[in-house]
Amino acid sequence: MSAVIENHHDDHHHGPAKGLTRWLYTTNHKDIGTLYLWFSFAMFLIGGAMALVIRAELFQPGMQIVEPEFYNQMITLHGLIMIFGGVMPAFVGLANWLVPMMIGAPDMALPRMNNLSFWILPFAFFILLSSLFMDGGAPNFGWTFYAPLSTTYAPPSVTFFIFSVHIMGASSIMGAINVVVTIMNMRAPGVTLMKMPLFVWSWLITAYLLIAVMPVLAGAVTMMLMDIHFGTSFFNAAGGGDPVLFQHIFWFFGHPEVYIMILPAFGIVSHIIETFSRKQLFGYSSMVWAMLSIAILSFVVWAHHMFTVGLPLAAELFFMWATMLIAVPTGVKVFNWVATMFKGSLTFETPMLFAIAFVVLFTIGGLSGLMLAIVPADFQYHDTYFVVAHFHYVLVPGAIFSIMAAVYYWIPKWSGNMYDERLGKLHFWLSFIGVNVTFFPQHFIGLAGMPRRYPDYALQFADWNMVSSVGAFLFGVSQILFLFIVVKTVMGGKKATDQVWEGARGLEWTVASPAPYHTFTTPPKVD
Amino acid sequence: MSLKYFHNLHLKIFSALFVFASPMHADWFALNMTRGVTDISNEVFELHMLIFWICVVIGVVVFSVMFYSMYAHTKKKNPVAASFHENHKLEIAWTIVPFLILIAMAVPASKTLVKIYDDEAGDVNIQVTGYQWKWQYNYLEDDISFFSNLSTDMDEINNLVPKGEHYLQEVDEMVVIPAGKKVRFLITANDVIHSWWMPAFAIKQDAIPGFVNTAWTKVDKPGVYRGKCTELCGKNHGFMPIVVKVVEQEEYNQWVDEKKQAAIKMAELTTKDWTAQELVERGESVYAVNCVACHQTNGQGIPGIFPALAGSDIVMNQKDKNIEILMEGVQGAAMNSFSYLSEVELAAVITYTRQSWGNAENGDGEIVVPKDIVDYKKPKI
Numbered sequence: 001m002s003a004v005i006e007n008h009h010d011d012h013h014h015g016p017a018k019g020l021t022r023w024l025y026t027t028n029h030k031d032i033g034t035l036y037l038w039f040s041f042a043m044f045l046i047g048g049a050m051a052l053v054i055r056a057e058l059f060q061p062g063m064q065i066v067e068p069e070f071y072n073q074m075i076t077l078h079g080l081i082m083i084f085g086g087v088m089p090a091f092v093g094l095a096n097w098l099v100p101m102m103i104g105a106p107d108m109a110l111p112r113m114n115n116l117s118f119w120i121l122p123f124a125f126f127i128l129l130s131s132l133f134m135d136g137g138a139p140n141f142g143w144t145f146y147a148p149l150s151t152t153y154a155p156p157s158v159t160f161f162i163f164s165v166h167i168m169g170a171s172s173i174m175g176a177i178n179v180v181v182t183i184m185n186m187r188a189p190g191v192t193l194m195k196m197p198l199f200v201w202s203w204l205i206t207a208y209l210l211i212a213v214m215p216v217l218a219g220a221v222t223m224m225l226m227d228i229h230f231g232t233s234f235f236n237a238a239g240g241g242d243p244v245l246f247q248h249i250f251w252f253f254g255h256p257e258v259y260i261m262i263l264p265a266f267g268i269v270s271h272i273i274e275t276f277s278r279k280q281l282f283g284y285s286s287m288v289w290a291m292l293s294i295a296i297l298s299f300v301v302w303a304h305h306m307f308t309v310g311l312p313l314a315a316e317l318f319f320m321w322a323t324m325l326i327a328v329p330t331g332v333k334v335f336n337w338v339a340t341m342f343k344g345s346l347t348f349e350t351p352m353l354f355a356i357a358f359v360v361l362f363t364i365g366g367l368s369g370l371m372l373a374i375v376p377a378d379f380q381y382h383d384t385y386f387v388v389a390h391f392h393y394v395l396v397p398g399a400i401f402s403i404m405a406a407v408y409y410w411i412p413k414w415s416g417n418m419y420d421e422r423l424g425k426l427h428f429w430l431s432f433i434g435v436n437v438t439f440f441p442q443h444f445i446g447l448a449g450m451p452r453r454y455p456d457y458a459l460q461f462a463d464w465n466m467v468s469s470v471g472a473f474l475f476g477v478s479q480i481l482f483l484f485i486v487v488k489t490v491m492g493g494k495k496a497t498d499q500v501w502e503g504a505r506g507l508e509w510t511v512a513s514p515a516p517y518h519t520f521t522t523p524p525k526v527d
Numbered sequence: 528m529s530l531k532y533f534h535n536l537h538l539k540i541f542s543a544l545f546v547f548a549s550p551m552h553a554d555w556f557a558l559n560m561t562r563g564v565t566d567i568s569n570e571v572f573e574l575h576m577l578i579f580w581i582c583v584v585i586g587v588v589v590f591s592v593m594f595y596s597m598y599a600h601t602k603k604k605n606p607v608a609a610s611f612h613e614n615h616k617l618e619i620a621w622t623i624v625p626f627l628i629l630i631a632m633a634v635p636a637s638k639t640l641v642k643i644y645d646d647e648a649g650d651v652n653i654q655v656t657g658y659q660w661k662w663q664y665n666y667l668e669d670d671i672s673f674f675s676n677l678s679t680d681m682d683e684i685n686n687l688v689p690k691g692e693h694y695l696q697e698v699d700e701m702v703v704i705p706a707g708k709k710v711r712f713l714i715t716a717n718d719v720i721h722s723w724w725m726p727a728f729a730i731k732q733d734a735i736p737g738f739v740n741t742a743w744t745k746v747d748k749p750g751v752y753r754g755k756c757t758e759l760c761g762k763n764h765g766f767m768p769i770v771v772k773v774v775e776q777e778e779y780n781q782w783v784d785e786k787k788q789a790a791i792k793m794a795e796l797t798t799k800d801w802t803a804q805e806l807v808e809r810g811e812s813v814y815a816v817n818c819v820a821c822h823q824t825n826g827q828g829i830p831g832i833f834p835a836l837a838g839s840d841i842v843m844n845q846k847d848k849n850i851e852i853l854m855e856g857v858q859g860a861a862m863n864s865f866s867y868l869s870e871v872e873l874a875a876v877i878t879y880t881r882q883s884w885g886n887a888e889n890g891d892g893e894i895v896v897p898k899d900i901v902d903y904k905k906p907k908i
Contacts, residue, residue, distance in 0.1 A: 061694065062686040069762045069829070135831025142759045148736065149719040149761060153659075153861045155832055237737020243720060244735060277600075279608035286618055308722060308757075309733045310740035313644040317637055324629045331625045332618070338589060339617075341596040343609035348597075356597070360590060367582035374632065376567075376639040377575045379731045380560055383722065383757040448557035449726050451757040454765035456684060458696045460554040 015517055024119070027111035028517060029096045030414075035118050036093025037407070041483070043085030043125065044400075048476050050078040055438075055472035058465050061457055071455035072140035073132065079143025083261065084168045085125050087395065090403045091264040092117075092175045095203045097414065099179060101508040101515065102197045104188025104524045109181040117174035124167035131157035142453060144254070147235035147246040151227045158228065162221045169214045176210035179203050188507070190526030194285065197506050201288050202267030205295045209256045209263075212299075217253040220246065244309050251302035259298045262394060263291055265362075265402030266333060269355045271506070272409050273337050276352035277344030278503035283336040290329035290336075297326050307378045316375050323373040327366070334363050349501075350424030354405030357397055357432050365393030368443070383453075386446025392439045396475075397432075404431070404482065411489055412496030416514030419489040427485060430478035437471025561726065564748050568729035570639045578632055585628075643729075646741050649711030651704060657714075657721030657734035657756070660763035660820060663867065664702050667713075671786045672867075675700050676816050677766045684766075695765070696753040699816075701772040704746070705779035711743040718863050722758035725769060733758055746773045763820055796871045797897040803882060806894060810879025813872045817865065818880075826884040833861065836880050843890025849877055850895060850903050870900040 016022050016031065026032060053074050057065045066074070096114065100107055108114045131138040136155030139145065150158060183204050187196070196204075223246075226232040233239025235246045266287075274281040281287070303311060303319040311319075337359050346352075368390040372378050381387060404427075412418050441464035446452075450461040457465065496513040507526070511519045562572045599605070654665040658674075665672045678699045682688045691697070704710045714723050716734035724731040728744040746752075754769035774782065815824075818836075822828050826837035836842050841849050853873055856864035865873065877895040881887060 061690060063684055064686065068765065072759070072762065072764075136829075137831070140761075146720055146759070149759065152859060153719050153761060237735075241737075243737065277608060278602070280610070280612040282612050283618055284612070286613075308731050309735065310738060313641065316640060316644075320636065320640075321633055324633060327629060328622060328625050332622060334589060335621045338593045338596070339614075340612075341593060342600065343605065343611070344596065344600050345602045345605050345608040346597060346600050347602045356593075359593065363586065363589065367586060370582060371575070371578045374574055374578050374636045376571045376636060376643060376729070377578065379643075379729055380571060380575065380726060382731055383724075444558045447560045448554075449561075449755070451724070451755050451765075453759045454755075456695060456765050459690060459692075459694050460557050463555050464557070 025115070027107070027115050029100050029108045029111070029114065030515065030517065032108075032114050032118050033093045033096030033098075034414075036089045036096060039118070039121060040086050040088075040090035040093060040403075041486075043081050043089070045479070045483075046129070047078050047081035047086055048479065050074045050081070052472060052476050054078065055469040057455060058457070059469040060466065061459055061462050063456055066455070068455045069137065069140065072142070072453070073138040075453055076139045076142055076145075077128070077132070080128065080139075081125070082395075083143065083257070084165075085121075087261045087399045087403070088172060089121060091203075091206070091261070091399075092172075094199075094264065094268070094403070094406055094410075095175075095179050098410065098508060099182055099200055099203060100186070101511065101519055102200050102506055103183065103186060103191050104507050104520045104526065105182060105186035106518060106521045108178050109186055110178045113174050114178055117171045117178065120167050121171050124164040124171065127160050127167070128164040131160050134160070144250060145224075146250070147224060147227070147243050148237075151224050151235055154228070159225065162225050165221045166218055169218045172210050173214050176207035176214075179207040180211070183207075188520065188523040188526055194288070195526070197267070198270040198281070198284070198287055199264065199267030202263045202265075202291055205291050206260050206263045209260050209295055209298065213253040213256045213260075216249060217257075220249045220253065223249075244306075247306050247309060248302070251305045252299075254305065255302040256295070256298040258391075258394075259294055261399045262362075263295065265358065265399050266291060268402045268406045268409075269337065269358050270340075271504075272351045272355040272405055273340050273359075274505065275409070275501050275503040276347050276349060276355075277341050278346075279340060279344040280505075281336070282339035282342075283332070286332055287336055290332045293329040294326060297322065297329075301326065304373060304378075307375050308382050320373055320375045324370065327370050327373075330366055334359060334366075345503075349408075350419070350421060350428055351405045351409035353425065353428045353432075354401045354408065357428070358401045358405065361393055361397035361401070361435070365390055365395075365398055368393065381446065383451055384446035385442045385450050385452055388452045389439050389442035389446060392442070396439065397435045401431070401435075407486065409501075410508070411486065412500045413508055413511075413513050413515055415490045416496055416512075417489050417493035418496050418500075419485055420493065423481065423485050423488075427478060427481045430481065431475060434471050434475025434478055438468050438475055439471070441465075441468045441471075563727040563729055564746055564750070564752065565728050565744050567639070567643055567744070568727060570642070571729040574636055574639060577635070581628060581632060585625075645743060646711075647709075647743075649743055650708040651710045652713065653702070653704070653710065654713045654715070654739075655723055655734065657716035657718075657723065657760065657767075658863075659718050659761050659861070660756075660767040661816075662721075662723070662756075662767060662769060663717075666783075669783050669787070671783065671790070673700050673786070674816075675702065675770070677763075677768055679766075693753070696755075696768050696770070698768055698770045701751070701770045703772045703774060703779060703782050705776045706749050706773050707745065707747050708776070709743055709745045711741060714740045714742060718861075719760045720758050721756050721760045721767070723754070723769060724757040725752060725754035725771060727752040727754070728771075731757060749773045749775060793869055793871065797869075797901065799897075801874070801896050803878060803894045806875045806878035806896070807882050809871070810875035810877070813868070813876040814879050817868070818876065821861065826880065826886075837884035837886065838889065839886075840890075842880050843886045846881075846891075846893050846895060846899075849881070850899060853877060854900075854903060870897040870904075873897075873900045 057071055134157045138157055139161045141150040183200060223234040227234050227236055233241035235241050235243050237243060270281055301319060301323045304323045372381055372390060408419060408424055445461050445464045450457050498513050499509050507524060560572055560575050562569055652667040654667060656663040661674050661676045663674050675698045678697045679695050683690045683694060714732045714734045716736045721734040723734055730742045730744060732740045732742045750773055752771045756764060756767045821833035822836050828835040854864060854866045856862050874895045874897045
């Protein structure tokens with residue numbers, strides 16, 4: 001009885017606070033989700049600007065705009081910012097907004113920790129970016145920071161880099177624990193594990209991956225810190241250490257990290273394709289099993305990033321076969337998406353366009369990944385632009401397209417307003433063309449023999465580098481349009497219905513648009 | 528800003544963009560891996576094409592179904608969606624069929640890999656050592672040793688003169704190997720990790736300090752083959768190419784003899800009486816190859832990373848310490864030992880730094896002669 005009375009009481013008093021403190025002190029999952037999304041967009045623009053510096057320098061052979069030293073700082077920061085500042089926080093933001101609403105929970109399980117895990121992030125990136133202005137410049141050893149280039153030979157700012165990676169790691173671990181605890185404990189009655197929306201499933205698996213591997217990354221950077229400042233020799237061959245050990249530790253983190261950046265995308269795209277096909281998702285349980293298999297396999301394939309370090313034959317064979325095996329569950333997912341569309345009743349709103357582009361371009365990235373698994377061929381591909389093309393195909397039209405698709409798909413629920421469909425489609429087509437013009441030629445450049453992380457190159461690579469740079473600027477400029485569309489939608493526009501999309505399924509569509517500050521304070525009934 | 532200035536600027540940009548930087552020949556057809564010149568590189572190429580076409584077929588099949596749906600199953604043409612959402616037979620099929628394709632792919636790939644992993648000794652064994660930012664080659668049987676540096680002019684890199692045909696793919700001294708013989712490379716590094724890549728031989732092996740990786744090749748066709756460093760190794764990672772010249776056995780023997788003669792001549796130079804002027808002249812070129820990347824032409828270094836030599840107390844007043852740093856390197860810093868240089872080169876380059884940038888005027892002005900280095904190398908009692 002008393003619970004009901006208190007609920008009325010709460011409705012009255014617990015709107016958002018006013019002013020800046022609303023955002024500083026907030027423990028509301030929707031506010032924190034919004035903070036994460038805006039933060040990641042800001043990082044996306046900064047990391048993108050760095051990508052444009054890189055592409056501008058590579059527009060033609062010869063050194064034109066920056067020095068090689070600064071070029072290396074750009075490639076390093078571009079990678080770190082896009083991965084840890086762009087993609088990961090965007091997915092955490094989406095998890096914040098969506099997981100509670102999808103499972104019928106009133107908020108995240110650990111709201112104060114939620115606030116902390118967001119608010120330490122800006123400091124981490126402030127520290128990282130401030131290294132640009134330090135003596136000796138920013139970290140310049142690539143986002144993979146292989147020792148001893150990142151230890152004995154690193155600029156002094158490496159210590160700040162290590163500190164910022166620690167903060168990012170702490171933030172990710174807290175975010176992941178929050179997601180796991182929320183999903184395990186706060187599902188509305190009737191939302192059993194095998195009835196959870198796929199985005200929730202994808203995030204549950206992602207969160208476990210994060211909890212498993214972020215401490216490994218923290219260990220790696222701590223060993224670096226020891227080597228640099230406290231006289232140890234973990235990675236220093238002259239002191240009896242092992243530079244290859246660094247790579248094993250790094251990629252034991254790094255490969256699951258790759259799936260951390262793609263599993264939530266699988267969840268998002270499954271929802272969107274289902275909605276705009278107006279047809280139940282094909283093979284729900286096989287989707288779940290596929291994600292679990294991918295996650296488990298991700299722990300036994302790390303050395304495929306290291307085929308050229310001189311592993312013994314047995315290790316090369318094992319890691320080749322294990323890597324190829326990942327194609328099976330990944331294939332199942334792609335086939336399921338296609339089967340969902342088959343005999344559906346399709347429409348092509350902006351989120352669907354991004355989702356379809358995701359399936360096509362992510363598959364291209366997956367297939368080139370399969371090529372990279374073939375060790376003898378990898379001896380030719382490794383560390384060339386072919387690899388750059390491969391991972392940008394899975395990360396840009398993969399992870400980032402899925403994030404954009406998610407924003408278009410759920411922004412009516414978040415803001416209460418429909419986005420401008422005409423502008424949304426324009427944004428899609430510009431991005432789609434930009435991405436392919438940028439990254440497809442990089443397959444050619446790589447196969448023809450251009451190594452990655454080169455500030456200058458031989459003349460036979462000139463033509464396609466120029467094309468790639470043109471594409472990069474097109475893609476970059478198009479994202480200003482995205483910002484404009486989002487701001488315009490938040491400011492006003494056609495009111496969205498509660499259902500928003502005709503074919504949408506799931507609890508988040510049962511609440512009002514915009515979603516009230518507190519949803520599901522009493523659990524919904526799910527059959 | 529006057530119009531004239533604008534006009535000049537415009538010209539500069541124009542020339543930078545279209546004249547000096549423009550490639551000699553357009554390469555729109557540089558789209559694919561090349562076959563290379565060894566049996567292994569041919570096998571690798573075949574594997575690459577096989578997996579490529581498998582991927583193309585998979586892609587075409589999957590996307591065709593998808594595009595067909597996008598065409599035929601729109602809301603307009605198909606207002607009511609079908610209701611199926613699983614089909615166990617189909618799902619089992621599309622799990623097993625890809626698995627079988629993968630096995631078909633794994634078999635030839637594994638076979639080729641086993642062939643590549645043959646670590647028997649070669650007819651010629653060459654130790655390859657990566658340095659920031661050059662390669663050193665030691666011929667183990669013939670006791671020949673030399674460095675191979677990028678020979679492209681800085682002016683080409685800075686777009687001041689047109690770029691040559693082998694822009695960034697040319698070196699001052701090529702690795703020479705005999706045709707038709709098994710050549711084994713023992714690959715390692717002195718400072719950070721590098722990677723020795725020769726696409727025409729399908730060899731890519733990381734050069735890791737403290738490790739020796741091996742790779743082998745047998746090239747039948749004489750010719751000049753060009754490769755690159757493929758592991759980020761710092762500032763000049765893009766500027767340490769690899770050039771291998773494959774010659775007939777006879778020519779190879781001749782080359783070995785010449786190299787040996789040159790080494791004897793070099794040794795004789797050590798005992799010669801040197802003047803400061805001679806050492807400075809010789810030292811300038813040693814400096815340009817080995818030191819300039821970090822310490823810069825003006826000796827100012829890069830603040831915060833590479834210390835300045837101009838005005839350095841060690842370079843001006845502490846001759847013994849100066850020699851020691853060159854010979855031993857600096858623990859925990861990017862400065863490595865340069866003891867692999869000859870006594871003449873070391874003495875010359877140290878003298879050059881002690882005589883340049885006002886160091887001689889502001890310091891003791893002492894020079895270092897090859898004998899000082901020989902003395903340093905003698906066992907200390």
